[in-house]
Amino acid sequence: MKKLGHAFFRQDAIRLARGLIGTVLVRRVGGKEYRARIVETEAYVGTHDLASHSSKGRTKRTEVMFGPAGRAYVYLIYGMYEMFNIVAGRKGTGQAVLIRAAEPLGDWKANLSGPGKLTRALGITSSANGLDLSGSSIFLLHDPGYRPRIRRTRRVGVDYAKEWKDALLRFFDDKSTSVSKRRAV
């Protein structure tokens, strides 16, 4: 399996969100390595997307979204959950892909069916914000032997986003049982 690099992450958020389904997330922490197949993502397509944090403009929090693709954007939500995103697209466009669910691979067992559960289980915190994902502590692998069955729905929890709330920007692998529960179209 080949490591995903800058050229892959630099795709626009929609193509990246779709392309990430079925890839393998690798997390090295505490001398151990954990692998999980990504089965659910959401695209946040730029500063015009009212559900995207980048639509608020450049702030201390959103700064990393405006940087180069392939870095981690990690933030705290509801006071207790960290969300793990990958910056997408051309630098300055404010795009990112939220990783919502994954399926453990190998001996390791965990419930990764939701963005908060995934980061908790993998030990991803805001200290990883801005981290280059072509490094060694968090990176991704292309798995050419796996063919996901991709479905597309509305994003979760963005009802405030006016004309953007119903955009079909959530992708998941219909073959997987690790997709987070909500499947509303």
Added chain:
DNA sequence: GCGTCGATGGCA
């Protein structure tokens, strides 16, 4: 099975 609700903290 489904709706409602509270926890909890950074941010604008």
Added chain:
DNA sequence: GCCATCGACGCG
């Protein structure tokens, strides 16, 4: 005063 969430609880 919001939230890109989750799990517990009360239905009947």
